[in-house]
Amino acid sequence: MATAEQAVTVAPLVTYDVNEAALAKTREECALLTCDTPQGYEAVRVAIGHLRTTRVAIEKRRVELKAGALAFGRLVDSEAKRFTLLIAEIEDPLSAKKAAVDDEKDRIKREAEAEKIRALEAEIAANRARQEADAKAIRDAEDKRRAEERKALEAERAALAEERRQAEAKAAEARAVLEKAERVEAAKREAERAKLADERRAEEERQRAARKAEEDRQRAEREAIDAERRKVAAEREKAERAEFERQAKIKAEAEAVAKAERDRLAAAERQARLDALKPDVEKVRAFAQAIRELTPPKPRSKEAKVVISTAVSALNAVAVTLDADAKEMS
Numbered sequence: 004m005a006t007a008e009q010a011v012t013v014a015p016l017v018t019y020d021v022n023e024a025a026l027a028k029t030r031e032e033c034a035l036l037t038c039d040t041p042q043g044y045e046a047v048r049v050a051i052g053h054l055r056t057t058r059v060a061i062e063k064r065r066v067e068l069k070a071g072a073l074a075f076g077r078l079v080d081s082e083a084k085r086f087t088l089l090i091a092e093i094e095d096p097l098s099a100k101k102a103a104v105d106d107e108k109d110r111i112k113r114e115a116e117a118e119k120i121r122a123l124e125a126e127i128a129a130n131r132a133r134q135e136a137d138a139k140a141i142r143d144a145e146d147k148r149r150a151e152e153r154k155a156l157e158a159e160r161a162a163l164a165e166e167r168r169q170a171e172a173k174a175a176e177a178r179a180v181l182e183k184a185e186r187v188e189a190a191k192r193e194a195e196r197a198k199l200a201d202e203r204r205a206e207e208e209r210q211r212a213a214r215k216a217e218e219d220r221q222r223a224e225r226e227a228i229d230a231e232r233r234k235v236a237a238e239r240e241k242a243e244r245a246e247f248e249r250q251a252k253i254k255a256e257a258e259a260v261a262k263a264e265r266d267r268l269a270a271a272e273r274q275a276r277l278d279a280l281k282p283d284v285e286k287v288r289a290f291a292q293a294i295r296e297l298t299p300p301k302p303r304s305k306e307a308k309v310v311i312s313t314a315v316s317a318l319n320a321v322a323v324t325l326d327a328d329a330k331e332m333s
Contacts, residue, residue, distance in 0.1 A: 038104035291325035
């Protein structure tokens with residue numbers, strides 16, 4: 004177990020590239036960010052990326068610091084968890100703001116697609132109504148023409164009847180002429196009726212052809228709308244599938260990192276327990292003494308001096324831990 008003196012010796016080694024003052028300033032700056040405009044959305048996205056990078060750097064530094072002793076590792080974990088919670092308090096509201104804007108964009112896109120479909124359906128309905136009105140106008144005109152023809156025929160028949168009455172009043176010698184005239188008129192009426200029948204059949208055939216052409220056009224429009232709907236549905240399904248696969252990949256990567264960290268910690272703890280159970284206390288103390296007696300190199304560069312100093316401090320901490328463990332085992 005680490006003593007208070009050991010904690011004092013190890014604590015200065017727990018350093019990160021962030022501090023509470025910098026995070027407090029970042030919190031104040033990020034609290035003012037919104038996603039109401041494209042510039043604000045971009046600023047929120049960049050801020051989240053910066054916070055994510057800082058958080059990952061803290062985790063990387065934590066792993067490096069824990070390479071020494073278990074007591075030092077526990078202190079590193081505590082500091083990392085504290086900083087991570089501080090960052091989460093800033094990052095989570097920003098992520099919520101960004102998610103709200105993304106959800107709104109998706110809603111607007113879905114409404115636009117629905118509006119496009121409604122517009123196509125309204126256009127088809129308008130075309131159908133216009134075609135029905137045109138067909139009704141054609142039928143009304145045809146009915147009017149037929150009524151006028153019937154009226155003209157009735158007037159003609161009345162005139163013929165009057166002529167017959169006048170002819171019957173004439174002398175018998177004119178009867179033969181009248182009968183011949185009636186036969187001619189009958190033939191004329193028959194020809195007229197045949198002509199009207201042919202025209203009626205031709206008009207009905209024309210109307211059937213027009214109706215068939217209109218039905219074919221409406222069928223083509225419906226098929227085009229159905230194809231557009233299927234295309235929109237396929238694109239939506241493709242986007243949803245891509246998002247699902249992206250989320251699954253992120254989750255799998257996070258689980259892999261967490262598992263690797265758990266495995267590493269478990270291995271370190273097993274090794275520590277094995278060392279703690281070694282019966283040869285003198286060898287442990289000799290090992291600690293050998294560490295203290297190590298002569299570190301003397302580099303020239305400032306960076307190398309910092310690295311050597313950090314390593315010496317870590318070795319001293321390990322030696323202190325070995326002495327403490329040897330004392331508990333004796």
